[in-house]
Amino acid sequence: MEIKNEYLRDLYRRVEKRDPNEPEFLQAVGEVLQSLAPVADRRPDLIDWGVFERIVEPERMITFRVSWVDDQGKVQVNRGYRVQYNSAIGPYKGGLRLHPSVNASIIKFLGFEQTFKNSLTGLPMGGAKGGSDFDPKGKSDMEIMRFCQSFMTELYRHIGEDTDVPAGDIGVGAREIGYLFGQYKRIRNTFTGVLTGKGLTYGGSLARTEATGYGLLYFLREMLQKMKHEPVAGKTAVISGSGNVAIYACEKSQQLGMKVVAMSDSAGYVYDEKGIDLAVVKQIKEVERGRIKAYAERVPGAVYTEGCKGIWTIPCDVALPCATQNELDLAGAEALVAHGVMAVCEGANMPTTPDAAEFFQKNGVLFAPGKASNAGGVSVSGLEMSQNSMRYSWTFEEVDRKLEEIMKGIFHAAYTAAEEYGCSGDLIAGANIAGFLKVAESMKAQGIAY
Incomplete structure (x- = not known):
């Protein structure tokens, strides 16, 4: 990990010294500070206000x-x-x-x-x-x-x-x-809106279940159109996971004309050359709470393989890691690139290791970081908070339309920030910079509590 700004490099060393036994946290902090080097160069006022020091320490x-x-x-x-x-x-x-x-x-x-x-x-x-x-x-x-x-x-x-x-x-x-x-x-x-993801009978929002998976595809569609001038329709996708995010990413993929050929769980993955039958996956996972292995037992021609890593060896145009952190490593990235993957869009939180993400970018693969591409769930959670405050509910179509606009806005915020700070096309840096600047300006405006 190379942090080019000396001040941020020193800050990261201090975080390492303070939290030596927190590898996941250090990985996330390092990745963000690496992206923020051009901001630190351009905005010395944020250094003077201690914004960087404060952002790496929870309140x-x-x-x-x-x-x-x-x-x-x-x-x-x-x-x-x-x-x-x-x-x-x-x-x-x-x-x-x-x-x-x-x-x-x-x-x-x-x-x-x-x-x-x-x-x-x-x-x-x-x-x-x-x-x-x-x-x-x-x-x-x-x-x-x-x-x-x-x-x-x-x-x-x-x-x-x-x-x-x-x-x-x-x-x-x-x-x-x-x-x-x-x-x-x-x-x-x-009775307040203190939790989101509630049932529809007591204050929940329509489209919340589908939000992260649907939002992932709205982001992917905007990314492919803007950066590759390509439609999503006709593309082949591999999706890791078979939980809520993966299921509804698969559903929206199919609605948009993509063919999903593989899904997984913590034990292994299934490959279905004809395209995943989502109704079978939903029955196994949402109704029976079973293992994905059962898919191959019910769908002729489908093949089940023990272990999760091999899913990335399946040829595809689009890879959607939707399971857990650090599931897509360098070996997986190399296999995907060798088979001509065009775009990788994270549906889970930091599912791609830093070396794998760097490999994708160096090989011209579009890469969308989870903090941007999987923000659909929290977006609709925010919309649920709004509905709770109003004591009102929007229709599924209204929420879905708002979700699509939010996801398109997130893509363009990341894309524009990357261009403005000299790293055009780097959505990791763009998302980190765009997300950081709004928080940083707010922190500076609200002063420092002594």
Whole structure:
């Protein structure tokens, strides 16, 4: 990682020294500081105001114990987190993740990225993230309910509709949001828009389920049209993952005339040369909560392969990594480029390793970073907050239309910032610069608290 500006290079060394055991957070900070070198060169006022130093340190990090009772009556203990990273442009906003891998480094990395992602949407939302090392897989509904209630019994005192509005993330879907919201309402005796991703019967937004996947394709379409003068129709795509983002990225891909030939889960991937039958995937994943392996057992001609990495060896025009961080490494990037990939658009949070992203850019592949291309989910979360504040609901078509405009706006903000700061075509730098500048100007305007 080469940070060309001496001041930012020194700042990164200080972050390394302060947080030596947080590799995910350091990776995210390094990538952003690398992109911000031309900003530091051009804007010494932001150095004088300590904006760079402040942006690499969260405003608040909350860690707490979550005790709950399993179905056998045994007490279980997990660790809960909420990082309220930056509130310069609005109340904290970001998802809750339930997964055994959750730790302070991952939560800080996600909150840091969320700050710039939320800025790019143009909506008044600060950055946050939270979650727990609790694993919902294999747990009964009652166990998940008891965990969520215990988690919210601590979290409620730190959040609110004008303070911090959590949402879902990995392991937190409609069921979990419902349990969390019910506990918040029970404790506070108030019905507010304190969580997004709620059910439609109690304040949720239409199109929220589809938002991240749909938004990813709206970004891809705008990127291909502007930078390659190519339509999305007729292209072949590979999508990693088979959760919410991947499913609805597949759905919108097919609606726009693309053929998706592969999807995966944490155990392996399926390849269907004729094109993925999304109805089968939805049945397996959304109804049965099963493994993607079952797809090959039900669809003639489909092939299942154990392990996830091999999915990137499948020839495609477009690759959409939608699973988890650092899933697409240099070997995967080399395989994709060898097979003529045209564009890679991130649907997950930082799913591509830095060396892989650099390899794509050096080989003329369009590369869209997740903080820009997967911002559809938080965009509709912001629209859900607006609807809750108005005590009103928009139609699916209205929300979808607003989502499309937001995603197009995000692409053009990143594209324009890259051109203005001397890195034309580099959407990683462009997204980082555009997202940072809005937050930085707000931080400077609001002064420094001594």
